[in-house]
Amino acid sequence: MTHYTPFVLLGPGDSIAEELQFYGWNRRTLAAELGLSYGEAVHLLHNRLPVTRALATRLGNAFGQSPKFWLNLDAQYRARLATRSTAEEGTNKQPQAQRAGLTVAQGKRSAALGNGNTGPIRPEGPVHRI
Structure with a gap:
């Protein structure tokens, strides 16, 4: 149920x-x-x-x-x-970035998160718009 x-x-x-x-x-x-x-x-x-x-x-x-x-x-x-x-x-035991479907390199931001010059944060994989 x-x-x-x-x-x-x-x-x-x-x-x-x-x-x-x-x-x-x-x-x-x-x-x-x-x-x-x-x-x-x-x-x-x-x-x-x-x-x-x-x-x-x-x-x-x-x-x-x-x-x-x-x-x-x-x-x-x-x-x-x-x-x-x-x-x-x-x-909350799971890191916030993982819950949001983002990848985080250990100790630094990965390309998926951007380096401050790459624009907005993007989720991994295809984005499904409703």
Whole structure:
């Protein structure tokens, strides 16, 4: 069974940003409505501030959703973030140039990477354009 992993992780902050646009609010208005400092509001918008029960209640009151909506959104985001971090640990063991399909000569750049005068970095093999 194939497991779908979204390319972009969307957290509660992304949904809140859409709500801000809808209501015509800025970050300061959000902070005032939720009883947060400006810095906390910014962290919330960047998905760095976890949604607690109290904050979920305030978000629900401000935007008309249930607190459970905000708690579930945050829990799913953090779970996907943890899963992605664990998965990326395995790929980070491989050098970045190899992951990108580039060749690197030991201790110096190869012709595939260019020497600073040869133009942009090119992948090995044929390039398939979509």
